Amino acid sequence: MSSIMSFPERGPWGKASWRGNCSGYVYKSLFEQILVGRADPVFIDPMMGSGTSVEVAREMNIRAYGLDLHQGFDVLQHSILERTGEPGDLVLSHPPYGAQIVYSGAGNVWGNEAHPNDLSRCADDEEFNTKLAFAVLNQRDATKEGGYYGVIIGDWRRQGKYTSYQAELIARMPADELAGVLIKAQHNTMSSFKKYNGKTALPFISHEYIVLLQRKLRTIIAVLGATARQAQSRLQGTWRNVVKLVLMKLGGSAPLPAIYAAVASSTDKIASNPNWQAKVRQTLQLHSEFAPKERGVWALAA
Ligand SMILES: C[S@@+](CC[C@H](N)C(=O)[O-])C[C@H]1O[C@@H](n2cnc3c(N)ncnc32)[C@H](O)[C@@H]1O
Numbered sequence: 001m002s003s004i005m006s007f008p009e010r011g012p013w014g015k016a017s018w019r020g021n022c023s024g025y026v027y028k029s030l031f032e033q034i035l036v037g038r039a040d041p042v043f044i045d046p047m048m049g050s051g052t053s054v055e056v057a058r059e060m061n062i063r064a065y066g067l068d069l070h071q072g073f074d075v076l077q078h079s080i081l082e083r084t085g086e087p088g089d090l091v092l093s094h095p096p097y098g099a100q101i102v103y104s105g106a107g108n109v110w111g112n113e114a115h116p117n118d119l120s121r122c123a124d125d126e127e128f129n130t131k132l133a134f135a136v137l138n139q140r141d142a143t144k145e146g147g148y149y150g151v152i153i154g155d156w157r158r159q160g161k162y163t164s165y166q167a168e169l170i171a172r173m174p175a176d177e178l179a180g181v182l183i184k185a186q187h188n189t190m191s192s193f194k195k196y197n198g199k200t201a202l203p204f205i206s207h208e209y210i211v212l213l214q215r216k217l218r219t220i221i222a223v224l225g226a227t228a229r230q231a232q233s234r235l236q237g238t239w240r241n242v243v244k245l246v247l248m249k250l251g252g253s254a255p256l257p258a259i260y261a262a263v264a265s266s267t268d269k270i271a272s273n274p275n276w277q278a279k280v281r282q283t284l285q286l287h288s289e290f291a292p293k294e295r296g297v298w299a300l301a302a
Helices: 024-034 052-059 080-084 125-141 165-172 220-249 256-266 268-272 276-286
Strands: 042-045 063-066 088-093 143-154 156-158 161-163 178-185 207-214 253-255 290-294 297-300
Touching: 024 052, 024 088, 042 052, 042 080, 052 063, 080 125, 088 125, 125 143, 125 165, 125 220, 143 165, 165 178, 165 207, 165 220, 220 253, 220 256, 220 276, 220 290, 220 297, 253 256, 256 276, 256 297, 276 290
Parallel strands: 042 063, 042 088, 088 143
Antiparallel strands: 143 207, 156 161, 178 207, 253 297, 290 297
C-alpha cells in the first residue's frame, strides 16, 4: 500500500446517497494491510454512516461492529468498548468535517430533529476539535494493545479560513502513538466545483487524510501526561522563537524594556498571559541561544 490512495469508484458497499460517504475500496485496502493475517481480527466503526466500512469488513470475513448517532449510539456519551463488548484490532471513524455537511435534522442526512451531540453541529472549530479528540480517546479505549485507531478526515476552507482538522487532532493525541498519515484523493466533491468569492487563487481541496495511531499499553493518566508535555514543549518553543525573532530584528542585542516593547507589538500571545514579561525573562534565561551582555541587556549568543 502506498501512502497515497486514489479510488474514483466507491463500489457497491454502503449508500452512495449518504452525503460524505467514503469509497469502500479505501476500507478494503486498509483492512488488507492492517487486519488480514491477524488472528480473528475485529473492526469497529463508531460513526459508520451508511455502513460502508462494516459491509466491506463482513464481506472479507472480518468481524465488525458499526455504531452511529442515527441509531442511538453517541460517541460523546457512550463507551464504545462497553457497547461492543470486546476491543478492536482497528477502530476507525470517518467523522463529519466540522459543519461542512450537517447530518442530523430535517432537510439534512437523517432525523427530524437537530441532535445536540451531532459532531457536525458544533458551534466552532474549538468545540469540534475538543469533541473529536474525546471521540478518538474513546476509540483508543476500545482498541487492543498494539491495535490501530484513527480517523478519515479532510480539511476545510471557507470564507478565507483554512482549518486542518487532522493537524489539530494529531496535536491533541500522544505523539508516540502516531503510526501513519495517508493521503486519500477525493473525487467528485461539491467543493471541487465551488469558487470562493469568485476567486480560485489557491487550489481546491481534493484530498483527505487517514490518521492512524497505534495503542501502547499505558493508563489514560499517562496519555494525559504525555499530551500535556507535548503542548507545554510546543508553547515553550513558540516563546523561544518569538524572543529570538525580536532580538534578531533589534540588531542582535537590546535592553529588556526594548525587548518587552517589541514582543508586545509582535505577538498576541501576551493577551492570554498576564505574566508575559516574566515569561520573556524566563525564555532568555533558559536557552543557550540567548546570553546576557551587560546588566539588563540581552543578546543572541554568538
Ligand atoms: C462522514 S459520515 C460517515 C460516512 C460513512 N463512512 C459512510 O461511508 O457512509 C459521519 C457520521 O458521523 C455520525 N456522527 C456525528 N456525530 C456523532 C456522534 N456524536 N456519535 C456517533 N456518530 C456521530 C453522523 O451521524 C454521520 O453518519
